[in-house]
Amino acid sequence: MLNQQELLEKVKVYNNFIDENVVKKAYNFAFDVHKNQKRLSGDPYISHPIAVAAILCDLKVDTATITTALLHDTIEDTEATYSEVNKLFGKEIADLVEGVTKISRLEDKSKEYSVAENFRKLILATSKDIRVLLVKLADRLHNMRTISNISNPDKRLRIAKETMEIYSPLAERMGMHSFRDELEDLAFNVLNPEARKLITDRLTLNKESLGITFSDISKKILKLLEEKGIKAKVTGREKTPFSIWRKIQSKRISLEQITDIVGFRVILDNVDMCYRTLGIFHTEWSMVPGRFK
Incomplete structure (x- = not known):
């Protein structure tokens, strides 16, 4: 206190x-x-x-x-x-x-x-x-x-x-x-303590690898944009246990099928820069069918 x-x-x-x-x-x-x-x-x-x-x-x-x-x-x-x-x-x-x-x-x-x-x-x-x-x-x-x-x-x-x-x-x-x-x-x-424990236990097991993934990908994004002369800020977030559970229930999928447990936000100065960055991403990486919004 x-x-x-x-x-x-x-x-x-x-x-x-x-x-x-x-x-x-x-x-x-x-x-x-x-x-x-x-x-x-x-x-x-x-x-x-x-x-x-x-x-x-x-x-x-x-x-x-x-x-x-x-x-x-x-x-x-x-x-x-x-x-x-x-x-x-x-x-x-x-x-x-x-x-x-x-x-x-x-x-x-x-x-x-x-x-x-x-x-x-x-x-x-x-x-x-x-x-x-x-x-x-x-x-x-x-x-x-x-x-x-x-x-x-x-x-x-x-x-x-x-x-x-x-x-x-x-x-x-x-x-x-x-x-x-x-x-x-x-x-x-x-x-629903049982469901939450199941999800948090799985997240804990993957915690170290998730950290490495975020670090590696964010560095790659920043380096790629820097080479194109674009200043950006990259932030990340991890889905909460309840958010994961809600998606499992609504989509009728397993935990292994969830592809956005870790997500990234690329923050830029204006809308035009957003579209330019999107084009760079499409050039650098292949889009997963059905996943682009």
Whole structure:
């Protein structure tokens, strides 16, 4: 658990203009109102809002969002009120905290919505400020990271299903792909642990060879384009276990038949350069029939 100064330093990495006094006051207020509460793990409850704030630091959010993260459970889970938060931190932050609280209350009624898309639309309609959704997604991500502390298997399954059907698609819709991938993977581990273990074991066996493949191919691409006078950036990604499983299910194929477990992105300056690079690739390598999109 980050202490107050460690959290501030984490924010200062990307924001030197953070209002330290507001963040400190929120940290202390949350610490006080949650002081008699514990997580299912036995950790002090304050560890959760601090973790949510730390997750949001990776998104380089503003002071109000960090403050909201620290306070996001105060109205719902303590005796603190909207009026009290408004008086101490102002209307902007009070409204954000209330927005997160409204989504949490909607979760209790989620069973009434048989179609997950309808519930996602309700969340989007309820959230007037995108920062509310950012805090809620970070909140869900930390809860999924610690889901093993829930002893009730039915509750774990319900939360994982809710995450897969509602929060992961929300993250994707907002362009938060790293959140989506981790939420899916954590939920997949609860919903189908055997399948996930099978895939991760196979990926682990191939890890070393995959690393060599990426290194070799990316160097070859960069060298080839450099010879043609083209500046490019090559990045790679490995399919997540859930993404692999989804493809196996939808295409009715085996793991060995998946050809894009490792993928490459070649980033160039403009569209014309993209087409020129595509032509170079076609000249250098033969296209696999049925694989060009």
